[in-house]
Amino acid sequence: MSRIYYSRDEMFQLNRDRLLERGVTIEEIAEIAYNQQAKYNDNLTMQVCIESVEKILSYRDIFHIVQLAIEIDRLTEEEKFRSPIQEIMRADLGMFGIDEILGLSIASNYGVIGQTNFGDIDVNKPGVVKRLNDEGKKTGVCHTFLDDVVGAIAAAASTRVAQIISENEAMRESKDSPLRPSLK
Ligand code: MG
Numbered sequence: 001m002s003r004i005y006y007s008r009d010e011m012f013q014l015n016r017d018r019l020l021e022r023g024v025t026i027e028e029i030a031e032i033a034y035n036q037q038a039k040y041n042d043n044l045t046m047q048v049c050i051e052s053v054e055k056i057l058s059y060r061d062i063f064h065i066v067q068l069a070i071e072i073d074r075l076t077e078e079e080k081f082r083s084p085i086q087e088i089m090r091a092d093l094g095m096f097g098i099d100e101i102l103g104l105s106i107a108s109n110y111g112v113i114g115q116t117n118f119g120d121i122d123v124n125k126p127g128v129v130k131r132l133n134d135e136g137k138k139t140g141v142c143h144t145f146l147d148d149v150v151g152a153i154a155a156a157a158s159t160r161v162a163q164i165i166s167e168n169e170a171m172r173e174s175k176d177s178p179l180r181p182s183l184k
Contacts (some may be wrong), residue, residue, distance in 0.1 A: 009058065011058050011063040012058035015062075016057060018066065021070075022070055022073070022146055024128060027050065029053045029154045029157065030154075032121060033158035036158040049161055053153060056153055056156045059109070061106075062153070062156075065105060065149060066149055070149075072145050073146050077142045089142065090144075092137075092142075099147075102149060103122065104118060106152035106155075107156055110156050110160060113159050113162065117158050118151060125147075125151075128150060
């Protein structure tokens with residue numbers, strides 16, 4: 001019987017492998033985060049975006065969501081659910097919304113900015129999100145949950161990158177003008 005507790009490193013590897021199995025790479029997710037943040041930061045690197053995606057994929061809450069979401073899509077492809085939810089999930093019904101709930105749950109770990117970044121990705125469908133959405137319309141393919149989960153990981157990574165940049169900026173500025181003692 002399989003274990004139920006996994007280390008951060010194991011959770012990262014299991015998430016990475018499941019995503020790859022579904023045709024999604026860490027680089028593609030990082031690319032969305034990069035493009036979202038490049039608008040605001042000139043010296044952004046892909047490396048910090050990739051590191052953020054990897055970090056996010058190692059959190060327990062996110063591990064459970066990624067693993068569950070991918071299994072729901074797979075079982076929907078195999079027509080393992082009963083009517084009417086089978087047809088509703090297969091059709092990726094716009095008014096279903098449970099896929100967005102899982103996405104929001106991931107993005108909410110990064111506050112209101114994480115949520116609005118997810119909203120932007122959900123509406124504009126950049127890069128791999130668009131590809132997953134289009135592929136999901138083919139017979140025998142279901143990406144109802146995967147597109148939201150991938151978009152939300154990108155939004156979380158993008159927000160984490162913005163936090164890192166803000167922190168670096170604060171450290172740089174505080175060297176130039178340290179807080180006055182009365183404000184410490
Ligand atoms: Mg969806």
